[in-house]
Amino acid sequence: MKISIIGTGYVGLTTSVGLASKGHDVICLDIDRKKVDKINSGITPIFEEGMEGLLKQILEKKKLMATTDTRFAILNSDVSFIAVGTPSNDDGSMNLDYIKKASGDVGAVLKNKDSYHVFAVKSTVVPGTTEEIVKREIEKVSGKKAGKDFGLCMCPEFLKEGVALKDFLSPNRVVIGELDKKSGDVLEEIFKDFNSPVLRTQIKTAELIKYASNALLATKISFSNEIGNLCKKLGLDVYDVMKGVGMDDRINEKFLNAGCGYGGSCFPKDVKAIIKKAEEAGCTPKLLYAVEEVNEQQKKRIVEMAEEKLGDLSGKNFGLLGLAFKPGTDDIREGPALVIIRELLKRGCVIHAHDPKAMKNMRKVFPDINYHETPEDVLKNCEICGIVTDWPEFRDIDLGHFKNKQVFEGRKILKDGIVKEGICW
Numbered sequence: 284m285k286i287s288i289i290g291t292g293y294v295g296l297t298t299s300v301g302l303a304s305k306g307h308d309v310i311c312l313d314i315d316r317k318k319v320d321k322i323n324s325g326i327t328p329i330f331e332e333g334m335e336g337l338l339k340q341i342l343e344k345k346k347l348m349a350t351t352d353t354r355f356a357i358l359n360s361d362v363s364f365i366a367v368g369t370p371s372n373d374d375g376s377m378n379l380d381y382i383k384k385a386s387g388d389v390g391a392v393l394k395n396k397d398s399y400h401v402f403a404v405k406s407t408v409v410p411g412t413t414e415e416i417v418k419r420e421i422e423k424v425s426g427k428k429a430g431k432d433f434g435l436c437m438c439p440e441f442l443k444e445g446v447a448l449k450d451f452l453s454p455n456r457v458v459i460g461e462l463d464k465k466s467g468d469v470l471e472e473i474f475k476d477f478n479s480p481v482l483r484t485q486i487k488t489a490e491l492i493k494y495a496s497n498a499l500l501a502t503k504i505s506f507s508n509e510i511g512n513l514c515k516k517l518g519l520d521v522y523d524v525m526k527g528v529g530m531d532d533r534i535n536e537k538f539l540n541a542g543c544g545y546g547g548s549c550f551p552k553d554v555k556a557i558i559k560k561a562e563e564a565g566c567t568p569k570l571l572y573a574v575e576e577v578n579e580q581q582k583k584r585i586v587e588m589a590e591e592k593l594g595d596l597s598g599k600n601f602g603l604l605g606l607a608f609k610p611g612t613d614d615i616r617e618g619p620a621l622v623i624i625r626e627l628l629k630r631g632c633v634i635h636a637h638d639p640k641a642m643k644n645m646r647k648v649f650p651d652i653n654y655h656e657t658p659e660d661v662l663k664n665c666e667i668c669g670i671v672t673d674w675p676e677f678r679d680i681d682l683g684h685f686k687n688k689q690v691f692e693g694r695k696i697l698k699d700g701i702v703k704e705g706i707c708w
């Protein structure tokens with residue numbers, strides 16, 4: 284099928300590469316010229332295992348190209364996935380500017396296109412957005428009617444950064460929210476050889492499935508952190524406790540790892556957005572308020588622990604291992620490292636940091652802290668060390684480098700054999 288992807292960030296690029304690898308002809312559309320040039324020359328603007336190699340293969344086979352030209356993308360495709368960002372506004376609500384602008388842009392081209400075209404929203408959007416913003420905007424600008432002249436679906440994305448391609452190509456489920464059967468059939472055809480169950484539903488339900496899923500995962504993390512903080516007081520290891528809890532197949536063992544709190548581009552903003560939507564609908568989402576509150580406190584825990592143990596931290600050399608919000612990605616958005624660095628700077632610490640992938644991104648936010656090429660260099664320069672991201676390579680650090688350091692483990696990763704204090708163990 285001929286497919287265009289509008290917005291080629293994390294989700295858009297993964298969708299593009301994934302669908303092209305399945306044999307579809309894909310056009311990536313983005314407003315960012317630099318991203319487009321990179322993609323066309325086989326360089327992925329984000330780090331994701333396996334992505335660059337696959338992109339190069341696909342480019343050679345001429346199954347994918349990137350452009351900034353909306354007209355070209357829409358006229359040369361039959362289906363478009365809209366995957367632009369939906370960041371938070373200051374009040375936590377979802378910023379609809381990108382999705383509205385993208386809908387207007389495609390509507391302007393659709394006006395002069397005679398053949399049937401299906402638009403599928405892949406961005407995470409609060410219930411009502413696809414029909415009230417995307418549909419309305421495309422109809423207004425194109426003068427055409429959804430369900431008659433063009434198709435409309437909402438197809439939420441559940442990929443995890445770090446294993447994005449694998450998740451995209453073998454999802455637990457494909458959810459297709461459809462305006463009408465004809466639109467849904469087109470999308471189902473695209474996903475027919477994914478070997479994953481397909482759930483077809485109405486558009487608003489698909490929109491809420493995404494939020495309910497992320498809110499539940501965030502709840503599991505905050506729950507584990509709360510039990511973890513109790514474990515710490517009781518002298519127990521939360522990992523031992525959660526191992527027993529997760530053996531219950533009604534619960535399962537995933538997302539029960541206590542640590543420095545959740546971050547990334549999705550959970551924080553999605554929990555905020557669904558809280559806001561619930562409030563607008565006249566509900567009081569008490570559980571989700573608590574999920575957020577526990578998470579915000581948890582991000583500061585490692586600094587508080589260091590302070591409780593060592594007193595005044597000013598002037599101390601504080602090493603941080605891990606800046607990405609999780610291993611396998613260079614994404615630092617809303618990650619605990621941002622809060623930890625801010626708290627340490629407030630206390631007058633000198634910060635030494637290392638991350639295998641995320642230093643470039645962190646440098647843009649904190650250009651003046653000390654970045655080191657290896658974890659060993661961080662350890663040479665600090666007397667206190669905090670483990671923030673559980674990159675597997677930190678497990679291999681020679682324990683000798685930790686000698687005479689105060690080590691606070693925000694993620695359980697280090698080998699046994701050194702004195703260290705865990706955040707919840």
Ligand code: NAD
Nearest residue numbers: 290291292293294313314315366367368369385406407440
């Ligand atoms: P991103 O910020 O990495 O990428 C968005 C891209 O859209 C950017 O490259 C931007 O230049 C482009 N863009 C903006 N307006 C445009 C327009 N009018 N036309 C063409 N391109 C335009 O965002 P992301 O992380 O890929 O997330 C996209 C959506 O998917 C969000 O709603 C997010 O919540 C959701 N989502 C993200 C993930 C994730 O792990 N990142 C997972 C599931 C769902």
